[in-house]
Amino acid sequence: MLPNKITEQLNITYPIIQAPMAGGITTTSLIIEVANAGGLGMIGAGYLTPEQTKKQIAEIKQLTEKPFGINLFTPQSFVVHTQDINQALTLLDPICKQLELDNLTVPSIPTYEEILGSFQQQIEIIIAEKVPICSFTFGIPSKEIIEQLKGANILLIGTATTLEEAKLVEEVGFDMVVLQGQEAGGHRGSFTANAPKAGIELNEFIRQTNQAIDIPLIASGGIMDEHGIKTVLELGADAVQMGTAFLTCEESGAHPIYKSAIIQANKTDLQLTCAFSGKWAQGIQNDFMQYMEKYEHLLPPFPVQNALTQSIRKQAALLNNTAYMSLWSGHNPQLAKQQSVKALMDALTL
Ligand SMILES: Cc1cc2nc3c(=O)[nH]c(=O)nc-3n(C[C@H](O)[C@H](O)[C@H](O)COP(=O)(O)O)c2cc1C
Numbered sequence: 535m536l537p538n539k540i541t542e543q544l545n546i547t548y549p550i551i552q553a554p555m556a557g558g559i560t561t562t563s564l565i566i567e568v569a570n571a572g573g574l575g576m577i578g579a580g581y582l583t584p585e586q587t588k589k590q591i592a593e594i595k596q597l598t599e600k601p602f603g604i605n606l607f608t609p610q611s612f613v614v615h616t617q618d619i620n621q622a623l624t625l626l627d628p629i630c631k632q633l634e635l636d637n638l639t640v641p642s643i644p645t646y647e648e649i650l651g652s653f654q655q656q657i658e659i660i661i662a663e664k665v666p667i668c669s670f671t672f673g674i675p676s677k678e679i680i681e682q683l684k685g686a687n688i689l690l691i692g693t694a695t696t697l698e699e700a701k702l703v704e705e706v707g708f709d710m711v712v713l714q715g716q717e718a719g720g721h722r723g724s725f726t727a728n729a730p731k732a733g734i735e736l737n738e739f740i741r742q743t744n745q746a747i748d749i750p751l752i753a754s755g756g757i758m759d760e761h762g763i764k765t766v767l768e769l770g771a772d773a774v775q776m777g778t779a780f781l782t783c784e785e786s787g788a789h790p791i792y793k794s795a796i797i798q799a800n801k802t803d804l805q806l807t808c809a810f811s812g813k814w815a816q817g818i819q820n821d822f823m824q825y826m827e828k829y830e831h832l833l834p835p836f837p838v839q840n841a842l843t844q845s846i847r848k849q850a851a852l853l854n855n856t857a858y859m860s861l862w863s864g865h866n867p868q869l870a871k872q873q874s875v876k877a878l879m880d881a882l883t884l
Pocket residue numbers: 553554555556559578579580605670671693714717718719720721723754755756757775776777778779781862863864865866
């Protein structure tokens with residue numbers, strides 16, 4: 535794998551980015567090991583409070599001088615009515631009983647203004663701490679925020695699931711774009727009305743985008759090995775962003791039974807669901823997804839449904855019960871291994 539414009543701009547050896555994975559997966563040791571092996575480690579800070587964000591940035595800076603990045607969820611406004619929340623809670627009730635969660639307290643659901651406030655604080659921390667790279671999913675932040683970050687010489691990466699979104703990311707002046715294909719594990723980063731629910735097949739998406747935009751392309755979705763990397767680089771991508779392959783590594787913070795579930799899974803076990811969070815995401819099918827499938831059109835939007843299912847996911851993890859956990863995975867779980875980041879990076883960069 536030869537150095538290229540992305541390795542130069544990101545100041546890394548290999549064009550390999552460890553996907554930011556919010557929810558405790560992207561531990562400091564995962565990020566440090568990726569950096570030590572010549573890739574770019576990314577903090578998935580979408581669910582972190584400003585204080586937690588500051589703490590993890592400080593930990594990483596103490597342990598390495600190599601570059602690393604951080605990823606935020608661009609806040610999207612949402613409308614929710616009390617009756618929708620009550621309906622969703624009624625639907626979740628049988629699952630609570632199953633998990634012996636008899637007192638499902640209605641969690642505090644943050645308002646859009648509170649989410650925006652916390653996001654702005656994260657931006658200020660990123661600038662103050664001089665994090666060199668910042669990526670976004672679920673949309674493009676305001677012009678003011680883009681200007682603040684660019685003024686601090688922070689390199690900006692957007693996420694797109696369609697050509698239209700990739701063009702918008704380029705237009706606002708981002709430095710690079712992640713092309714998230716339909717093979718990707720986890721939430722779709724979509725932010726336009728026309729984006730298909732599942733996304734576009736990655737190779738087709740690279741072909742469409744390659745000629746149409748000039749900023750460097752980071753391919754993402756189902757890439758697990760050096761063969762996968764070679765294929766997308768040959769099609770015109772400049773780098774890869776890999777989630778599932780790093781998720782099952784020893785240094786990742788994913789629950790051990792989640793890692794095992796991925797290692798035992800096949801492509802045919804995957805399903806798209808919005809039942810955990812109110813936003814479409816891809817993971818290994820389980821009882822929760824199957825039970826909720828028929829109610830998906832009734833559920834409140836992200837992040838409301840995410841807040842409503844939080845105690846279910848927590849309790850399921852405590853009970854080692856994968857039937858009610860979110861098991862996000864990309865299209866090629868059969869290629870995942872339980873190994874160190876170093877072993878994975880060695881295999882990827884042979
Ligand atoms: C568990 C999990 C959590 C994820 N969280 C985030 C996130 O916080 N921010 C983000 O931009 N992408 C997130 N993604 C999507 C990845 O950036 C990437 O598109 C995806 O992992 C690529 O597919 P792969 O898992 O097959 O490599 C997540 C993916 C997974 C599997």
